[in-house]
Amino acid sequence: MAEPRYLSRADAEALAQKVLSFTTADEARVNLNSSTSGNTRWAMNQVSTSGDSYDATVTVTTAFGKKVASATTNRFDDEGLRQVVQTAERLARLVPEDPEYLGELGPQQYVQSEPYFDATANLTPEERARAVMQIAGPAGRQNLVSTGFLVHATGSNAVATKRGLFAYARSTGVSLTSTVRTPDGTGSGWAGGGENDWARLNVAALGERAIRKAELSRNPRAVEPGEWTVILEPTAVANMVNLMAFALNARTADEGRSFFSKQGGGNKLGEKFLDERVTIVSDPADPRIAANPFSGEGLPNRRQVWVENGTLRNLAYNRFWAQRNNREPTGNPGTYLMSGGDTSVEQMIRSTERGLLVTRMWYIRPVDPRTILFTGLTRDGTFLVENGRITTAVKNLRWNESPIFLLNNIEAMSEPVRVSASEDGDGGAVMVPAIKARDFTFTSLSDAV
Structure with a gap:
C-alpha cells in the first residue's frame, strides 16, 4: 500500500476557502472528507479479496434566509467546485423554508483529540495477509474453517463556514472480525475487535478465542x-x-x-x-x-x-x-x-x-x-x-x-x-x-x- 492519502490541514483549509469564495449565499458551510482505506477478506482459511482505495468528497451547504440545501462532489478542480456550489444554491432557492435552521456557526473551541497512529496508517496488504494467517493457519491445522474481514482507514475531515469557522481532525481506525466453524456446521465461534492503533490489536488472541468457541459449540x-x-x-x-x-x-x-x-x-x-x-x-x-x-x-x-x-x-x-x-x-x-x-x-x-x-x-x-x-x-x-x-x-x-x-x-x-x-x-x-x-x-x- 502506498503512503496514505488524505487532505492535510493546510490543503483542507485552502480548499474550503476556495469553495466559500464561489458562493453568494447568505450562509454557507463546507464539509471535506478524505481517506485511504484497505481491506482483506478471507474464507475457507485463505485470502479471497484484498483492496485499497482513496476517496475524497466536498459537500457544500448553502442558505438564503431559512431556505437550505446541500450538494456533494468528488471533483476538486475549479469548474467542479463552482458547479457544486451552484447546485447547492439552486436547490436552496427551490426548497421550502426550514423553520429550525439556525444559521451556520462561527469560530469554536475544541478539545484536543486526534486518534491517529502511524501503525494503522502504514498498514500494508502484506501485513494484513500475515495477520489473517494468524487465524486461518491455526484454524486449518485444527480442521476448522475460518472466515473474516480486516479493514482499516486513515483520513481527515474538516468543516468551514462563511462565518469564519474552520475545524480539522485526522484519525485512523482498524477492525477485525472472524467467524470460525466446524466442518459439520454444528459449531460456530466469533471474535472481533477494533482499535485506532493497529499495534494494540491482538490478532492471535482473537483467533484463539473464535477457535475455542467453535470447538466448544459443537452439537x-x-x-x-x-x-x-x-x-x-x-x-x-x-x-x-x-x-x-x-x-x-x-x-x-x-x-x-x-x-x-x-x-x-x-x-x-x-x-x-x-x-x-x-x-x-x-x-x-x-x-x-x-x-x-x-x-x-x-x-x-x-x-x-x-x-x-x-x-x-x-x-x-x-x-x-x-x-x-x-x-x-x-x-x-x-x-x-x-x-x-x-x-x-x-x-x-x-x-x-x-x-x-x-x-x-x-x-x-x-x-x-x-x-x-x-x-x-x-x-x-x-x-x-x-x-x-x-x-x-x-x-x-x-x-x-x-x-x-x-x-x-x-x-x-x-x-x-x-x-x-x-x-x-x-x-x-x-x-x-x-x-x-x-x-x-x-x-x-x-x-x-
Missing part, C-alpha cells in the same frame, strides 16, 4: 426458553447498551415519544432509572474512546455524562432543541465508556448455579420504543452454565428484552474493555464490561448456527 442441545440468568460477554453488552444510547434524544423525550418521556410532560432528567453501579460517559479527549472533536456542523464535542450512578444526567440536544429549551447543545461524539466492576467472566461462571453464557447478539430489531424493547438472537457461541462451569453448547435463542431491564438486574460486572457496539463488529468503539444479570427473557429456540 448444541436445546434448552427451554424463559427468564434466565445470563453472563453477557462485552460485545453482547455493547449490542444491548447501544440500543439505549441511541434513545438518549431530548426532543423525542420532551415530545412524549420515548422511554425518557416523563408522564404528564417533560423528560426524566435527574431521575434514577438504572442500577446505581451504572455510569455512562462520552469524552472525545479520552484516548480509550477518542472521537472526532466536532460534529458535521462544526459544533464542539465535549465530555458528557449521560448516566451517573444510575441517574439520567443528560440527553442529546441539537442546536435547535437546545436553544428552545435554554440548554447547551451536546454535540455527537459517537463513543462512550460504561462503568464496570472487578468480577471476571470466569468468576461469573463459577458463581452461577444455572445460566447461559452469551457471546454476542444478532438480527436486532425494535419492538417498542417507549420501553426500548428489542428482539434478536444469540449467535456464535451460546453455552449452558451449571454448578459453576460450562457444561454444554446450546442452540441459539431469540430474546425479547430492553437494556433498561438488563441494567436494572445486574448481579456482577467486569472491568470495561473496548469493543464494537454494532452487530457486525465493525462499528463505533465503546468500552463496556461483561455483565451477569438475572431474569433475561428468551422467547424461543432457533436452529440457526
Whole structure:
C-alpha cells in the first residue's frame, strides 16, 4: 500500500476557502472528507479479496434566509467546485423554508483529540495477509474453517463556514472480525475487535478465542426458553447498551415519544432509572474512546455524562432543541465508556448455579420504543452454565428484552474493555464490561448456527 492519502490541514483549509469564495449565499458551510482505506477478506482459511482505495468528497451547504440545501462532489478542480456550489444554491432557492435552521456557526473551541497512529496508517496488504494467517493457519491445522474481514482507514475531515469557522481532525481506525466453524456446521465461534492503533490489536488472541468457541459449540442441545440468568460477554453488552444510547434524544423525550418521556410532560432528567453501579460517559479527549472533536456542523464535542450512578444526567440536544429549551447543545461524539466492576467472566461462571453464557447478539430489531424493547438472537457461541462451569453448547435463542431491564438486574460486572457496539463488529468503539444479570427473557429456540 502506498503512503496514505488524505487532505492535510493546510490543503483542507485552502480548499474550503476556495469553495466559500464561489458562493453568494447568505450562509454557507463546507464539509471535506478524505481517506485511504484497505481491506482483506478471507474464507475457507485463505485470502479471497484484498483492496485499497482513496476517496475524497466536498459537500457544500448553502442558505438564503431559512431556505437550505446541500450538494456533494468528488471533483476538486475549479469548474467542479463552482458547479457544486451552484447546485447547492439552486436547490436552496427551490426548497421550502426550514423553520429550525439556525444559521451556520462561527469560530469554536475544541478539545484536543486526534486518534491517529502511524501503525494503522502504514498498514500494508502484506501485513494484513500475515495477520489473517494468524487465524486461518491455526484454524486449518485444527480442521476448522475460518472466515473474516480486516479493514482499516486513515483520513481527515474538516468543516468551514462563511462565518469564519474552520475545524480539522485526522484519525485512523482498524477492525477485525472472524467467524470460525466446524466442518459439520454444528459449531460456530466469533471474535472481533477494533482499535485506532493497529499495534494494540491482538490478532492471535482473537483467533484463539473464535477457535475455542467453535470447538466448544459443537452439537448444541436445546434448552427451554424463559427468564434466565445470563453472563453477557462485552460485545453482547455493547449490542444491548447501544440500543439505549441511541434513545438518549431530548426532543423525542420532551415530545412524549420515548422511554425518557416523563408522564404528564417533560423528560426524566435527574431521575434514577438504572442500577446505581451504572455510569455512562462520552469524552472525545479520552484516548480509550477518542472521537472526532466536532460534529458535521462544526459544533464542539465535549465530555458528557449521560448516566451517573444510575441517574439520567443528560440527553442529546441539537442546536435547535437546545436553544428552545435554554440548554447547551451536546454535540455527537459517537463513543462512550460504561462503568464496570472487578468480577471476571470466569468468576461469573463459577458463581452461577444455572445460566447461559452469551457471546454476542444478532438480527436486532425494535419492538417498542417507549420501553426500548428489542428482539434478536444469540449467535456464535451460546453455552449452558451449571454448578459453576460450562457444561454444554446450546442452540441459539431469540430474546425479547430492553437494556433498561438488563441494567436494572445486574448481579456482577467486569472491568470495561473496548469493543464494537454494532452487530457486525465493525462499528463505533465503546468500552463496556461483561455483565451477569438475572431474569433475561428468551422467547424461543432457533436452529440457526
